[in-house]
Amino acid sequence: MPEVSKNINPSKIDVSLSEINDGIYRICGFDDTYGITFNQLLIDDEKPILIHTGPVGMYEKIEAKVKEVIGLEKLIYVAFLHFESDEWGGMEFLNSPGARLVCSDLSSKLNLTGWNNVPLDHISFWDNEKLNIGKATLRFIMTPHVHHWDSMMIFEENSKSLFTSDLFIQPGFNKPVISEDLSDSMIALYQAVGIFASEKPVRITSKRLEKLKPKMIYPMHGSCIDGSIFSNYVDSIMKNDFAYSGKLLGQNMEYEVA
Ligand SMILES: [Fe+2]
Ligand SMILES: [Fe+2]
DSSP states (O other): OOOTTOOOOGGGOOEEEEEEETTEEEEEEEETTTTEEEEEEEEOSSSOEEEOOOOGGGHHHHHHHHHHHSOGGGOOEEEOSSSSHHHHSOGGGGGSTTOEEEEEHHHHHHHSSSSSSOOOOEEEEOTTOEEEOSSOEEEEEEOTTBSBTTOEEEEETTTTEEEEETSSOOOSOOOSEEOSOOHHHHHHHHHHHOOOSOSHHHHHHHHHHHHTOOSEEEESSSOEEEGGGHHHHHHHHHHSOOSOSSEETTEEOOOOOO
16 A cells, blocks of 8 residues: 555556447546556536546646547536545636536535635535436435545436446556456455545445446446446445544554654
């Protein structure tokens, strides 16, 4: 696992593009400091949407890949699923003519107000609200305290695509889509990195997502997961402990006050 003192250098990360499903593209860069990929997802529909922007230093490379699919002037929505730098450090996408920010109602209330230079012009959604972008209909699912308390996920109802942000992530640089069960390495990553304070909200959310019967799962880190193997990942969340227990980014934390 990485040391806390090391920072990634996003501008050094190579970025690749692959079409995962009809009109759904994964823009992926592997960072060897943290040993994980950073994935942005582009849905090319009548009103195209980019889900996650990547951290700030990756912007130019991600922009180049978006432009291989659509002109930036065609980008209508830019979504982030919780307020963190890898999810939307590349705010420059909001300079695209016509691009509008999409987030959860909690992100709007908690994180997009009270700052300088944070765009107030955005659309926010509550649980089960929908946004039609052409063939695709996005359903927004509130997932509070699954990593951050403003977290949400997106389910695209036509293709049954599930965008889970930092849930169901795996380490390493594998092929774009996997049918393999890498849930052991997912759990080991969560135990070492400490991104969940408690298992309970993660388990409630995972069971809820399983009921949607997604055909493809698009985590922000790691490979896309074929729906045929998804239940293994949910089972692993249900039966293993993985919440924070004194390790952050692979390092033990000291609790004693000097
Ligand atoms: Fe995150
Ligand atoms: Fe992330």
